[in-house]
Amino acid sequence: MSAELDTVIHAPNRLQMCCMLAAVDIVDFATVREALDVSESVLSKHVKTLEEAGYVKVSKAASDGRQRTWLSLTAPGRKALKTHLAALKAMMANVPET
Template sequence: MTGLDPLIHAPTRLQLVTTLSGVSEAEFATLRTALEVSDSVLSKHVSALVDAGYLHSRKGVHAGRRTTWVGLTPVGRRALHEHVAAVRRLIDAVE
């Protein structure tokens, strides 16, 4: 069905982009805790979504520690909205 995005359909990636949809950006450690995944798992998903242009990431210092901040790009936000609309169409077809 048109609109389903295989790049963000995987559960962890979908949780990641929906979590980021409510904020301008979030700290990597905060996302790791919220999604209950390891650093390596989150890093892999973030990298794939950055490569696709759905996320941006930047390095910085917070409370004296180096950290990575991650946020949705306009392209990523649009992809999420289109994916959600496609899922809603599927749900409506069941009812």
């Protein structure tokens, strides 16, 4: 297999989050939390892991009179996701149809 799985992205919630972020420029933390159906603390841990890897950018801005957290997938994050998905597709190509 030419492409390798990315252990940072591979966790189901992080993979789902990266796929969600790949489809948009920026999304607020609450929207991601609701989509993944996880607590704020669980999502925060996943965001921190992706941020430390350089895959996600976190920004804060006031909106409707309160501070909101925004997430976006970085260029390295998009590249890592593309490589990870290619590895998954290569693995799936070896699975016989049933």
